[in-house]
Amino acid sequence: MKLNLLKSSNKPKNSESIWRQPLAVVGIGIIATWTFLAVFAPWIAPFDPNAQDADKFLSPSSVHWMGTDELNRDIWSRIVYGARISLPYSILLVFLSATLGSIVGAISGYAGGKVDSFLMRVTDIFFAFPGIVLAMAVAAALGPQIRNAVIAITIVAWPVYARLVRGLILNAKQNDYVTASALLGSSSRRTMFVDLRPNLSGPVFVLASLEVGNALLLLSGLSFLGLGAQPPTAEWGAMVSMGAANFDRWWVGLFPGLAILTAVLAFNFIGDALRDALDPRTAKALRD
Amino acid sequence: MEPVLGKQGLKKRLLSGTGFTPFIVRRLLTSILLVIGVTFISFTITQLVPGDPVAANLGQSAYSDPAIVAAFEKEFGLDQPVPVQYIKYLGNLLQGDFGVSLSSKRPVIEDLREYFPATLEIAAVAVFLSFFVGLFLGIVSAITRDKLPDQIIRVFSLTGVSMPAFWTALTAFYIFFFVLGWAPGTGRLEPGGEPPANVTGLFTIDALIAGDFDTFKQAFSYLLLPAMVLAIYAIGVLTRFTRASILEILGNDYVRAARAKGLPEYLVIRRHVLRPALLSIITVAGVAFASLLAGSVLVENVFSWPGLGQYAYRAAIGLDLPGIMGVSMVVATVYIFMNLLVDILYRVIDPQMKDSK
């Protein structure tokens, strides 16, 4: 889809504070809860996430709220520890791809001409590329590890930011203040980083917040396929994978999946509210 | 009558003219360039990374025997310099030769012919489902903006895009197969079931062609659950997109003008809002279709659905370069030509549209 920042949207301005949007508040609450669980995992988890014994597949009870898995590890404890993997890595992932994409987009938008068309063709190709297939190939080639899964997804996920930043820069270049600053003799690098940055950081941050959920989905998807976190690491996607192998024990896969769902949903609630709080023109650029 | 043009003149007209044919020629050329770009990138990435395809495909003992390794490398052309491998690959590609899969040891094109229709079948049903459901929910959501139906649909569609597909697949399978017994199980047909005579590779269509209604019913019942799981995400995407584009169009002057005429709301929506919105919604549905092809990896895994996703997964695990590139090519080609198709459709429906980009 094309970025179209110049066409103004007639959508009424809706810049209410996100605290007044109930869904955003729910989202913030859920993320705060997961963060709390992740930080204080050793005190909150009732069991060692990797402690095993002879029993297996105990169904949920007052001792094991969410039952136990194949190696009789407590699922609730593993979910609590899993928050230490999924949340920070998805945020790191988004940070990396936003940085990479913004740099490519900034070069493209600022240089213009041949550099711009070359970089945008490359971006087009990455867009056309089946993301998960590429991520799978890279992750498999680098060796199945959570770190490599992060690299693989970064390679897949940067182009959205590149397009956004390029579009914003092209738009801003036509604004008077950039021309004015160029006339005052500031160098192009200075113009790019000092004068434009405040206008770029908002939309990029909102896009990033919208992408955290997707990143978490892809990351746990790779782990589900065995290409991300490796046993015995407690990772939500890998835990669902064990549930898939033993689908008749519903609790093994259900609870870690719900953990993913709630976290992704919460990030999406927040991202949506942030986007709505932006001014409509930028919001439109993000949607397309 | 068209004036006779020299070769140069014709070339110029096709590449920079503003008519319909030059437009298609130009878009077609861009699309082909993009497909080549995709082969280049997948080739580069799989080359740059440190994995060793020989080790991934030969057993431990075979790998320690230099003679076997050399023979394996020779057989699959791995002993040649990388650029030579790429050029050779491209040359073969032009002749429809995707190379030989390292993991299945069969020509990739044969593998694709077998696995692609299986994915196409569930993805097509999923897109069909999600287009209508998404359109309906999106319209309802937009016209009841901020009222209860809108609130419910928004939470619902946001949940749809937030559900991990592999988990949805697992949960759906557990409920509808294991608990309720409504769904038939994994695979495309019951164990030992005879696939219909191969025409399209889509079991449902092939069964209809063969006039075999029992097989049709069976094939359809097997594909319904994976298709529905796959559709959930697309429904979420399409509902959200439909809502957003309708709300945007509702802010247009021409909608205000239509309302100022005192037209009933259903007519305003159907004639003045939906028509322009439909174009962009079809675009998104087209792109969603291509992403479903790739997104089916996780769902196919749960349903043991013998499709492209499963094949891609095996190829990735086995560092099967021709296999990975074959899948990438198919999915990227579908994506790129979906975009092309949509662009052409735009021009046909709305001739006033300017050539984008």
Next chain:
Amino acid sequence: MSLLSVKDLTVTLATGSGDAQAVRNLSFDVGHGEILGIAGESGSGKTMTALSLLGLLPYKGRASGSINFNGREILASTKREYRDLRGKEIAMIFQDPMTSLHPMLTIEVQLTEHLLHHRKVSKEAARKVALDLLATVKIPDPAAALTAHPTQFSGGMRQRIAIASALACEPKLLIADEPTTALDVTVQAGILKLLHQLRNDRKLSVMVITHDLGVLSSLTDRILIMYAGSEVESGPTSEILKNARHPYTKGLIAALPGKVKSASKNLTSIEGMPPELGNFPRGCAFHPRCIHAVDSCKNDLPGSLQISASHRIFCPVNPFLSSKEGDK
């Protein structure tokens, strides 16, 4: 009895920082066959006034007060009653004919759809009406125009088509929101002439909304000047142009390029910017830009003062100044 009688109209809109009044206690009449001009800078509430007549306020907007149309209170109408009113009794044309006509529908559909809906006529009859209308607004080759799309016409032609469409159901009141603003100067005169002619031929009442006093001077019978959602002055056109009393109106007239003789020697402009919605100053909203402002202007809402039977202003200071010594 006037065709339209608006009393104490207040329009409240939802903005990012809560509710804001876009129109405040506005009262005016439009007589049968009369052309009223409403003038003001953007954000003065003139368009919201027009939209409230049709019940077409933007999302989350609401109106209070009283709107009496043709002897009937319409402000509290149901959605259905509003639909029966729109297009049929009160029609509206919009500022930009490039965006107010639907780009994907033929001219025939856009000229006849409301006719078919409101009057339940046959398609053939509607087409005949459409042809007549296109001739009335002087579109060359009406038959060919029917099957065309709006993009095939120039801006001026499109505005003529929009006017034709507004007239299809023979409304009693036509609201024209900045009908010439988006058009080339050369085309503007033609549209104004057309509106004038329609009033004479059809006994149509017209409400023209514009920021351009020049447009009103040649077209309207009466003028109402708005500032920050409120009336500041109203009266017969000639009276306003010759004998404006409110400092704001005087400023507007002084800024008119063609009216040099009635004001000062040079083109002038009013210092400062009009206030934004939601940030209207207390007291008289114009006081921060007014050279005559006194302390009471900052706190007290100005009351109305009749200059003559049909001419009034909302300003406590100005009447006590002699009209000769404009600047003290």
